[in-house]
Amino acid sequence: MPWPQEMKTNASDFNITEDFSVFIHGDVDEYSRISEASVRFVRYMTHKSGIFVTEGFPNAKAISASTASLNIYFDTEAKVVMGIDESYSLNVSDAGIEIRAHTDVGAMHGLSTLLQLIKVKDGAYAFTGVQIKDEPRFVWRGLMMDVGRHFMPVGVVKRNIDAMALVKLNVFHWHLSDDQGFRVETKTLPELYKKASDGQYYTQEQVKDIVKYADDRGIRVVPEFDVPGHGTAFLTAYPELGSKKGMTYSLERNAGIFDPTLDPTNEKTYEMLDTLFKEVAPLFTDVYFHIGGDENEGKHWHENPEIQQFMKDNKLKDNHELQTYFNIRLEKILAKYGKSLMGWEEIMTPNMPKSALIHSWRGVNEGMEPGESLVKAVKNGYQTILSNGYYIDLLLSVEDHYLVDPMPAVALSAEEAGRILGGEATMWAELVTPLTVDSRIWPRTAAIAERFWSAKEVRDVDHMFERLNTMSQFLELVGIQHRKSQEYLLRNIANYQDTHGLRQLTTISEPFKIYSRNAGGTEYKTYSPFTLFADACTSDAKSVRDFRKLVDAYVDQSDQSVKEALARYLNTWAGIADQLKTIAPNAPLVSRVQPYAERVGEIASIGLKALENDEISQEELQQLEALIVKKEDTAVNLDVELAVANDIMRLTQYLAKK
């Protein structure tokens, strides 16, 4: 994953043995990007296979091109900027392995593909024999991490960058400021990180380290400093730049859209941003610089008569025009420091220069058509990328994201279509911490990465799910902690007693979707515990699809052979509450789950009885319906839903009609 553009199977595989060795052709030394990538590749391979390779480093003295297992050829070391050649070819057979690419970045993609070809064959590890020719469909394949709401330490960022490289994502969009925190050390404006980060920020050297870390993996880094809205952190440090005079600002602990907004009529605002951008721009090597610009409702602008006067004086007829005025000034500042402005779609106002990159994000939740602004942007002559449809923090099924294509269904000229550069998955962090962020991003983002890389026609959902399961293992190999953390959370919830009932419950329970967890924004504060049962659950819970398919077979095709499997599931779920009961007395967090587990047990029991009796009474059906809609659980912050509820309902309704 992502699925290659062209792939043929070879007759023979390549067996991994201790003789495995790598030879890189061309002018490289041990610190060349491709050399380090090859070392990582060999470490992953040995780590997974347990093979003791004799030569641990590429181009070691004893290795020659003719004897090496893997030969890597490339023409040039790429400067990692938008639009470089990322293509590669890969040939695996028992005669050896060859990666060819124009750039070292392309060759690194070849290594990511090769790693995923590891399989067991005749009781030993081998690489599957294939011929692959591959290149990306879109040039911009991004993952955004919000480190403003919850700070993510360097190690968390790095392991996610490793995972990005595995699935060939190439833009790390780093959302570095928000109402809840400003996350970068600034020497010229030290109040920003000293007063507005709770001590949780990246030093400049850490920023540079991460930028280099990403670059070493062929990944661009686009920083975002969100202005003028989402500005509480800025204003905690510099209240005099706020649009509401005399207001005392302090870091936001809740989630939501807040009023604090930089004052666009105050020259000192531009001085501060000029100082900031001048200092931070050189930390980032990429030309794009994201200034946010979203969700400014302008309440404080309306309330401030001086701002209103300024608008009159400058013939700015509404908040949009005022924000455009602000954005255009920012664009000029950024240009001085060699940066191109990029912002969320709200920046697309009539006078915005066409050089700005429009980040399309709003959709149905915001009362708009999905991707509406994307089409508008390209028709208006802007380059754009799509995030609507890739909001992974909504915790929808990965299927929903996978089927969204960055290229809209409407007719576009070739020129217009060419302005759609790709897309970005967005990991907003109101409800995620370093402990849970991996399980919110992965493995699902691998499917989104496939959407950005692979051919438009690659959209078989079953095939995707099957491969996603394997990707989950490779993601763990490169350091992602989604599985480790889930098990730890269950141990913590069970207070270190038997977790098997809780684990079973996670296979059918999914965290509330579309921001219905923490709906008011105040139930969870930034410092609330995110170590609850909902945090241990994930979207696409493990047994849900399998159960759905069994119900499909039983209901739609009257396939009696699945009856036993259905019964086995229902029987397991019916028994969870009893197991939890044994551990609840010594585990207060299990007590919170118990009412839900009991409800699940009742639902499963009714379903099981109906299945076994091949009938269900109207009374029981109503009882089931009542149980399914009941949500006593929310009172205890349980915030999960029974993801098999509809399918149990479907099964019993079918039985009722029989």
Next chain:
Amino acid sequence: MPWPQEMKTNASDFNITEDFSVFIHGDVDEYSRISEASVRFVRYMTHKSGIFVTEGFPNAKAISASTASLNIYFDTEAKVVMGIDESYSLNVSDAGIEIRAHTDVGAMHGLSTLLQLIKVKDGAYAFTGVQIKDEPRFVWRGLMMDVGRHFMPVGVVKRNIDAMALVKLNVFHWHLSDDQGFRVETKTLPELYKKASDGQYYTQEQVKDIVKYADDRGIRVVPEFDVPGHGTAFLTAYPELGSKKGMTYSLERNAGIFDPTLDPTNEKTYEMLDTLFKEVAPLFTDVYFHIGGDENEGKHWHENPEIQQFMKDNKLKDNHELQTYFNIRLEKILAKYGKSLMGWEEIMTPNMPKSALIHSWRGVNEGMEPGESLVKAVKNGYQTILSNGYYIDLLLSVEDHYLVDPMPAVALSAEEAGRILGGEATMWAELVTPLTVDSRIWPRTAAIAERFWSAKEVRDVDHMFERLNTMSQFLELVGIQHRKSQEYLLRNIANYQDTHGLRQLTTISEPFKIYSRNAGGTEYKTYSPFTLFADACTSDAKSVRDFRKLVDAYVDQSDQSVKEALARYLNTWAGIADQLKTIAPNAPLVSRVQPYAERVGEIASIGLKALENDEISQEELQQLEALIVKKEDTAVNLDVELAVANDIMRLTQYLAKK
């Protein structure tokens, strides 16, 4: 853990509720060490308990001394140096919680104790009501991490420092160079990290960050640059400083004691070390600076006629005197930069200044009495610390380490005894990686920490083991990955099939002890896979002590009531091989374990049969003996031993005699 010097139980406990709040008395702001420690404490508490506290930060506006749950009093912010006052008192009752200390470091120890008082009471989380007065027995309570053999990234070091703080260790000894790598960026001598680290080193800012991180937790950092032996990394960068002329040096990939040694007769050696120390000394705030000095066998000195001539000219009669000459020159260089020299016990030669601190490490394995050099050091007027007995990389039972006291059994004057400052656990890293290092250090080092902190009389092994089990949970709470990594390793070995058979096998299997894994030093290279079954096993395997106690009861007290429990264990172990057989075809690493599992199964089956029949034939007894001594497993790098073998033997011998 460590057990306090004085503790009384209060009649009432303190229930944790959402009103929980902290008030710190004295002149503190949010960046004060104690404020940050309090924030961490509250996060750990909420994280474990799932309680949504209303106020997430100490001394928030709504919190006053009279209403706060926890009041912290202290007199001064300590400069973290050797010998500061670390005492504290802690009072917990339903009326509130109070920590009092002379220094903020003492107060932080109070928080570490308080965290461990969390328990479940009446279905909710509470702090146990106690009155504690506590202070350390020794001033030097250290953990050494070797990052030379296998590099440990910043995140690994930091989480181990957090764990140190939890168990009140106060010296992080950082072994930064060895034959396998030099791990610090040096601007004046860039070849050191560029040529001799494989790109795995700490930047100077990372070093400073870690020093500050430790200081924030009341922990001193003592760096070690090991010279003149263990010098391959130095000589890879600067071959001209080697004792063997014309030799080509390259980073060592094997484990062992190697010949490359700095040339003590070459003035340029001192120039290089002076340059290095001048640059790195200011990165560390502590006065002590460890120069290694161990295991120099002087082979290259013997072989080099110029060095022999230099010794004659300078009346240095042997290698010891030459090394003393070297050490004394280093002591003078370090003194220029405000540092006191510390070294492994080999530096203790007749002319060594008494200001040097002697690190006692050799013992039975090196043909000496345990702690021999410790006594010699204090009698010679040196201050000293003990590591012999605390070599956790030997993978002995924690019981062995726990019962070693830094204070020797021989008669010492008060003055002499006062020169024994404490001890250090040493985590040498030939066979550990970032993935396994936590499970090698923890939870066992908590018991060693107790030895260094608590009263000499606290040495009840059963009580220690019981508490160690709880500590394992708190260690996971502060970020230690021992359990997470073990489960991941089992998943990887099982190639993501069912791991329960493997997990059962880890409960009775322990990795080879006392360096018998990798005995020749070449079987495992630095880049070999440390993701094998032995890496998933730990010393003090989970079921071993329990089984031993059952055998004790059955054999020594003829207690028939334990028969069923014994049979249950044996029956489980007898069945492991069958489960592994089902997953082995698709898991090459399981195939390697299979012969061992089968042998374990045969052993357990014979034991089970004997137990059930209440007798065993001589033939079966011999068969059992043969199975137990058999080690076919080593051929496949299995490197584990059946830790219940002797007890099964004991049981069957008893049955044979009956």
